Amino acid sequence: MIPIDEMLKNRHRWFDGTGPRAEEILSTRVRLARNISGARFVAHAREEDLSATYQRIASAIRSAPGLQGGSVTPIDELGVLDRQFLLERHLLSHDMTSEARHRGIALAPDESISVMLNEEDHLRLQCLKSGMQLAEAWEEINQLDEDLGRELPFAFSDEFGFLTSCPTNVGTGMRASVLVHLPALVLSGRIKKVLAGVTQVGLAVRGFHGEGSDVVGNFFQISNQVTLGISEGATIEKLQGVVLQILEMEGKAREALVRDARQQVEDKIGRSYGALKYAKIISTQECMGLVSALRFGVALGFANLPDLGTLNEILIYSQPAHLQKLSGRELSSADRNEYRAAWIQERLKVRDAPRPSLGS
Numbered sequence: 001m002i003p004i005d006e007m008l009k010n011r012h013r014w015f016d017g018t019g020p021r022a023e024e025i026l027s028t029r030v031r032l033a034r035n036i037s038g039a040r041f042v043a044h045a046r047e048e049d050l051s052a053t054y055q056r057i058a059s060a061i062r063s064a065p066g067l068q069g070g071s072v073t074p075i076d077e078l079g080v081l082d083r084q085f086l087l088e089r090h091l092l093s094h095d096m097t098s099e100a101r102h103r104g105i106a107l108a109p110d111e112s113i114s115v116m117l118n119e120e121d122h123l124r125l126q127c128l129k130s131g132m133q134l135a136e137a138w139e140e141i142n143q144l145d146e147d148l149g150r151e152l153p154f155a156f157s158d159e160f161g162f163l164t165s166c167p168t169n170v171g172t173g174m175r176a177s178v179l180v181h182l183p184a185l186v187l188s189g190r191i192k193k194v195l196a197g198v199t200q201v202g203l204a205v206r207g208f209h210g211e212g213s214d215v216v217g218n219f220f221q222i223s224n225q226v227t228l229g230i231s232e233g234a235t236i237e238k239l240q241g242v243v244l245q246i247l248e249m250e251g252k253a254r255e256a257l258v259r260d261a262r263q264q265v266e267d268k269i270g271r272s273y274g275a276l277k278y279a280k281i282i283s284t285q286e287c288m289g290l291v292s293a294l295r296f297g298v299a300l301g302f303a304n305l306p307d308l309g310t311l312n313e314i315l316i317y318s319q320p321a322h323l324q325k326l327s328g329r330e331l332s333s334a335d336r337n338e339y340r341a342a343w344i345q346e347r348l349k350v351r352d353a354p355r356p357s358l359g360s
Contacts, residue, residue, distance in 0.1 A: 219288075
């Protein structure tokens with residue numbers, strides 16, 4: 001069984017703020033879609049088919065070194081709140097929170113590696129890393145893919161590559177993504193033009209929780225769209241190249257804001273810190289915006305601000321399911337807004353301290 005209560009106590013590696021370029025990039029993810037040869041795909045499978053596939057995959061996972069002998073937790077053994085908790089943790093998809101029968105999740109202790117069973121495909125393998133670590137994430141998930149492939153015959157075509165439920169995943173079956181923080185491009189009004197350029201080169205832009213989610217807190221998930229006719233290495237190289245170009249534009253926008261609107265920037269960051277430390281009611285969306293401003297301040301070199309790991313932790317733990325797990329009870333929306341503000345204040349350990357400043 002997934003140790004939700006233990007997970008709640010730990011700030012795990014993918015959002016600890018220690019990875020390369022972590023001031024600009026919250027996380028990197030590489031996901032692989034795989035199906036078992038000869039087994040009905042999930043969308044067309046009967047109950048007995050799904051059950052048999054589930055058992056085959058669970059057996060293979062128990063012997064996979066990358067999961068350290070981990071077991072599979074059936075989704076229908078997790079409560080609604082626990083499923084939402086895993087979704088907020090970026091470990092479970094939206095579909096898996098509602099449709100539970102013959103579905104499961106396997107998770108490495110540090111949350112960096114996970115496998116969803118019988119989601120849209122038989123297997124969805126995922127590696128999460130802090131900061132910009134596309135190559136490292138690919139290497140780790142590729143090793144798990146190879147380990148499981150020795151136990152499970154994956155559906156593969158010499159002409160098309162790996163076969164998947166959705167035609168857009170056929171080929172490598174890989175989705176690589178980078179969750180970037182672009183406050184300066186948003187504040188300067190340049191973000192629409194930049195994102196239009198991203199889509200023109202064949203990449204996708206989504207919100208904080210990926211597909212189907214809204215953009216909040218100036219976070220944008222940028223990922224590949226093409227999986228057919230392009231290698232994994234080429235996909236990662238292209239994605240990383242585009243992201244680095246965007247970060248260069250973000251850097252120039254930050255320099256311009258500090259040069260042309262220094263007082264307004266300092267005011268926004270100072271007000272945001274004050275709200276986090278003293279407000280009595282904070283909504284999820286407001287919290288994302290306030291933390292975004294403080295992350296912006298950290299990237300600009302402001303003194304007297306919380307470290308990135310603490311800010312990332314607030315982003316994750318201020319979400320509805322996390323708050324209810326922390327409180328040990330169900331909370332209404334209004335109660336969550338009050339509890340969120342109180343928890344953040346406790347986390348920041350409010351005290352008299354010098355005002356955030358950029359220096360001279």
